[in-house]
Amino acid sequence: MIKVKSLCKVFGAKIAVNNVSFSVERGEVLGFLGPNGAGKSTTMRMITGYYPPTSGSVEVGGFDILENPIEAKRLIGYLPENAPGYADMTVHGFLSFAAELRGLHGDARKRAIHGAVEMCFLENVLFQSIDTLSKGYKHRTCLAQSLIHDPEVLIMDEPTDGLDPNQKHEVRNLIRRMSPNKAIIFSTHILEEVEETCSRAIIIDRGTIVANGTPAELKARSEWAGAVYLQLSAIGSAPVLESLGQLSGVIRTELLSEANGRLEVRAIPDKKNPNVNLTRAIYELSSQQHWQLDQIHTEVGRLDEVFRSITLPDTVKAH
Amino acid sequence: MNAWNNIKAIMKRELGGYFTSPIAYVFLIIFLLLTGFFTFTIGNFFERGEASLVSFFTWHPWLYLFLVPAVGMRLWSEERRLGTMELLLTMPLTTWQAIVGKFLASWLFLALALALTFPVWITVNIMGAPDNGIILAGYVGSLFLAGAYLAISCMTSALTRNQVISFILSVVICLFLILAGYTPVTDLLMRISNPVVVDVIASFSVMTHFEGFQRGVIDLRDFVFFTSVIGFALFTTGVIIRSQRAG
Numbered sequence: 001m002i003k004v005k006s007l008c009k010v011f012g013a014k015i016a017v018n019n020v021s022f023s024v025e026r027g028e029v030l031g032f033l034g035p036n037g038a039g040k041s042t043t044m045r046m047i048t049g050y051y052p053p054t055s056g057s058v059e060v061g062g063f064d065i066l067e068n069p070i071e072a073k074r075l076i077g078y079l080p081e082n083a084p085g086y087a088d089m090t091v092h093g094f095l096s097f098a099a100e101l102r103g104l105h106g107d108a109r110k111r112a113i114h115g116a117v118e119m120c121f122l123e124n125v126l127f128q129s130i131d132t133l134s135k136g137y138k139h140r141t142c143l144a145q146s147l148i149h150d151p152e153v154l155i156m157d158e159p160t161d162g163l164d165p166n167q168k169h170e171v172r173n174l175i176r177r178m179s180p181n182k183a184i185i186f187s188t189h190i191l192e193e194v195e196e197t198c199s200r201a202i203i204i205d206r207g208t209i210v211a212n213g214t215p216a217e218l219k220a221r222s223e224w225a226g227a228v229y230l231q232l233s234a235i236g237s238a239p240v241l242e243s244l245g246q247l248s249g250v251i252r253t254e255l256l257s258e259a260n261g262r263l264e265v266r267a268i269p270d271k272k273n274p275n276v277n278l279t280r281a282i283y284e285l286s287s288q289q290h291w292q293l294d295q296i297h298t299e300v301g302r303l304d305e306v307f308r309s310i311t312l313p314d315t316v317k318a319h
Numbered sequence: 320m321n322a323w324n325n326i327k328a329i330m331k332r333e334l335g336g337y338f339t340s341p342i343a344y345v346f347l348i349i350f351l352l353l354t355g356f357f358t359f360t361i362g363n364f365f366e367r368g369e370a371s372l373v374s375f376f377t378w379h380p381w382l383y384l385f386l387v388p389a390v391g392m393r394l395w396s397e398e399r400r401l402g403t404m405e406l407l408l409t410m411p412l413t414t415w416q417a418i419v420g421k422f423l424a425s426w427l428f429l430a431l432a433l434a435l436t437f438p439v440w441i442t443v444n445i446m447g448a449p450d451n452g453i454i455l456a457g458y459v460g461s462l463f464l465a466g467a468y469l470a471i472s473c474m475t476s477a478l479t480r481n482q483v484i485s486f487i488l489s490v491v492i493c494l495f496l497i498l499a500g501y502t503p504v505t506d507l508l509m510r511i512s513n514p515v516v517v518d519v520i521a522s523f524s525v526m527t528h529f530e531g532f533q534r535g536v537i538d539l540r541d542f543v544f545f546t547s548v549i550g551f552a553l554f555t556t557g558v559i560i561r562s563q564r565a566g
Contacts, residue, residue, distance in 0.1 A: 048409040051564050073411040080409075084402030086332070088339050093332075100328040101410045103321070129339075145406070 001026050001075075001153055001183035002047065007056035009042050009207075016042045018207040019056070024183045024200075026152070029175060031198035031215075032187035035311050039207040040187040041081050044157050047185070048078045060153055074102075077151030079159055083142035087131035091122055091141050094130060095148060102149040116144040119174065135162045143171070147178075154178065156186040160193060172197050191303040195219075205311040215303065222301025223309070226269045228282050231295035233262050240265060243289060247282065249275025266299075325412040329420025330427070333394075337428055346390060350432045353382055358439060370447025375439055376457045376533045380497050380525055383468050388489040390429060391472025392482045394421045395560070399480040408564075418556050422473055422549075429465045433458065453535030460532020463545035464525055468493050470552035477559040493525075496548075500524025 002024040009017040017039040024030045032040050045051040047058050049065045049072060058065040063072035085094055095116060099109045117123060120140040125133055130141060139162055146154065159175070160168040168190075175184060175197050188194065194201045195215045203211040203218070211218055219225055234240050241253045244267050251270035255263065269278055279298050286293050337343040354375065358364050362374025398404040407417055443449050468489070475488035498504045500521040508517045521527050525548075528541040 045405070050405050050409050070411045070413070073409060076409070078406070078409045080402060080405045082402055084406055086336070086403055087401060088336055089332070093335065097328060097332050098410070100331075101325060101412060103324070103411070142406075 001061055002185065003057075003059040004043075004047065005057045005059075007043065007046055007058065008054045009039075009046060009051060010054045015207055017046070017053075020204070020207070020209055021056075022202060022209065022212060024185060026183050027180055028200060029179045029184045029186070029198045031194035031201040032185060032204065033189075033191070033194060033201055033307060034187075034204040038204045038311070040204055041157055043204070044078075044155055044185065044187065045080075048076055048155055049073055050080075074149075075151060076153045076155060077146035077149065079143050079146040079154075079156040081157040082161075083139040085130040085138060085142055085145075088129060090127050090129050091117075091133070091137075091144075092126045094141060095144055098145040099148050104149060112148050112150075115150075116148045119147060120144040121170070136164060136167050139163060140167070152182055154182050154184045154186075156184070158188060159186050160188065160190065168193075191307060195303060203307060203310060210310045211306070218306050219301035219303055222303075222306045223268060224266075224299050224305060225301030226274075226278065227299045228267045228269075228279050229295070229297050229299055230265045230267070230282065230286070230293065231262070232265070232286065233292040233294065234289075235261065237263050237265070240289075240291065243285060244282065247275070247278075247285060249273060249278050249281070262294075322413075322416055325416040326420040326423065329412075329417055330424040333421050333424030334428060337390075337424075342390075342393075343428065346386065347432055347435060350382070350386055351435060353386075354378070354436055354439070357382065370443055370449035372439065372443055372449070372454050372457055373533065375436070376461060376529075379461050379464060380529060383465055384490060384493050384497065387429065387465055387468035388472045388475075388486045388493065390425050391469045391489065392476050392485040394425065394473050395477040395556070396480050396482045396485045400482075408560075414557055414560055418473070418553055418560075422470060422553060425469055425473075426462075426466050429469060430462055433461060433465070450535065453533075456532050456535045456537050459537065460529050460541070463532075463542070464529050467496075467525060467545050467548040467552075470549040470556075471496075474552045474556045474559065477556045477563075496523065496525045498524070500526035500528075 004023065005021050007017055007020045008015070020039070020043055022030070032044070034040050042051065046053045047060070047065070049069050052066060060072040061075045063075070065072045089097070092113070095113045096109065099112050104112050117126060120143050122137070122140060122144055125137050130138060133141065143156075143159060146156065160171050163171060172193060175186065178184065179197075179199075198215060200213065201211075201215055201218055202209055211221070232240070237255050237258050240263060241255060244250060244253045244265065247267070249270055250267045252268050254266040254268065256266055257264045267278070267282060269275065275281060279296065283293070283296060286296075357378035358375040362377060364374045367374060395404070398407060408414060440454060443454075444451075471492050472485070472489040475492065476482075476485040478488065479485050501524070505517055505521050508520065528544045531538045531541050
């Protein structure tokens with residue numbers, strides 16, 4: 001549904017988006033991750049036809065956004081960053097305006113408004129003007145606008161920004177419910193959101209894609225993926241760490257805490273020389289050494305750690 | 320057909336925007352009070368002793384100088400300030416349709432304000448027997464004058480998210496369009512340069528072209544002038560909006 005090919009956007013001397021390519025099919029939910037100013041919004045604005053790209057192309061449902069903008073835009077529902085809305089209009093007036101521009105008239109328009117209002121829980125504020133709404137309602141009003149024509153492609157710039165935890169949960173459910181017959185792209189800062197709702201995630205940093213895969217694949221890139229966590233009672237940490245470190249497949253060990261003879265240790269696997277049975281090997285080691293093992297488990301990677309390691313802030317990377 | 324539906328949707332929203340806020344009512348009241356004041360007090364409507372609306376129309380270029388930019392200043396500035404421009408321009412419509420829709424809505428609003436001055440017309444018809452053809456021509460001219468100012472305000476409004484800057488810029492441009500053909504200024508120019516140059520400069524002025532309408536002369540050239548000012552300003556609006564997004 002969405003095909004993005006070597007997209008670039010330059011503002012003056014600043015390269016905001018540099019050679020970004022990806023595609024999203026129907027049924028996929030693509031999470032767009034990246035630090036602030038990485039180029040997420042700029043990319044989305046180019047896909048929705050708000051910014052013309054400096055170079056590269058965007059195709060939505062087979063229509064090029066520059067050559068057939070109207071046909072492409074018809075397929076897209078868009079929730080811009082900060083969920084803008086006309087301050088002096090009522091929620092109903094605003095949705096009615098959006099429906100009209102989407103070519104919905106008469107009964108079809110009524111049904112569309114009704115459906116969007118129901119989906120976004122706006123019944124209570126339907127005839128309130130937008131500038132009197134709380135942030136959550138304002139956000140949902142703009143979300144309703146993007147869903148009003150039941151678009152095949154849904155692009156949302158931080159759809160859960162400024163919502164309370166319940167509302168966030170609702171929006172995620174909504175995305176999941178809609179996902180089977182739409183192509184969805186959304187950007188977020190919240191990593192659990194990606195794990196929960198996305199079938200694929202792209203991490204973008206300083207305008208370029210630095211990672212692209214399923215949440216599980218991305219997590220596997222974490223240094224901690226496959227690490228073995230131990231909680232045990234032993235006399236002193238040094239011998240424990242030493243014998244763990246000598247095991248094949250362990251690249252290094254970490255002492256997480258030590259108190260009253262109780263240790264928490266993590267053994268980080270060597271990705272280049274993996275040991276498929278690392279957990280079992282460690283278990284056997286502990287019984288040989290007569291450690292009193294309280295807990296042992298294999299860790300899955302953590303997305304936030306992957307995120308941090310590939311999108312280090314400028315100050316760190318400069319060194 | 321589709322284009323017209325989009326333009327209609329934009330117009331409806333814009334007009335609704337005027338009337339749900341106090342802008343419309345404040346504007347209409349001030350406009351009517353000022354036209355009355357200028358016509359009857361400063362324009363010496365009664366002392367003239369003639370059945371015409373000359374004293375009414377003479378003031379329009381000056382009155383519109385401040386009132387029309389006040390109507391037009393929000394057209395695009397507000398969209399940029401609220402961020403709704405992104406929403407509007409990612410809808411399936413062309414930038415053109417949005418520009419024309421907004422312009423027509425505001426023009427219609429100004430036409431309504433102008434139509435509400437009908438008591439002046441009734442007054443002059445009760446008191447004497449004016450040439451209503453001349454008056455109609457005056458109204459048509461006034462509407463086009465307002466349209467030209469409005470298109471310029473539309474253009475300056477696209478330049479900035481700040482309505483005050485947009486207002487001041489359009490007042491300055493409109494003032495220039497007045498002064499280029501304002502008699503005291505042309506007299507002054509006449510003394511320092513040759514008449515051909517002065518004529519060329521004056522032909523850019525709304526005063527020169529509005530004058531014909533006031534005398535009841537509907538000249539094609541005056542129409543062409545006002546429509547080209549409108550066309551040019553709206554075209555420039557489109558260019559400005561496009562260039563802002565191009566980065």
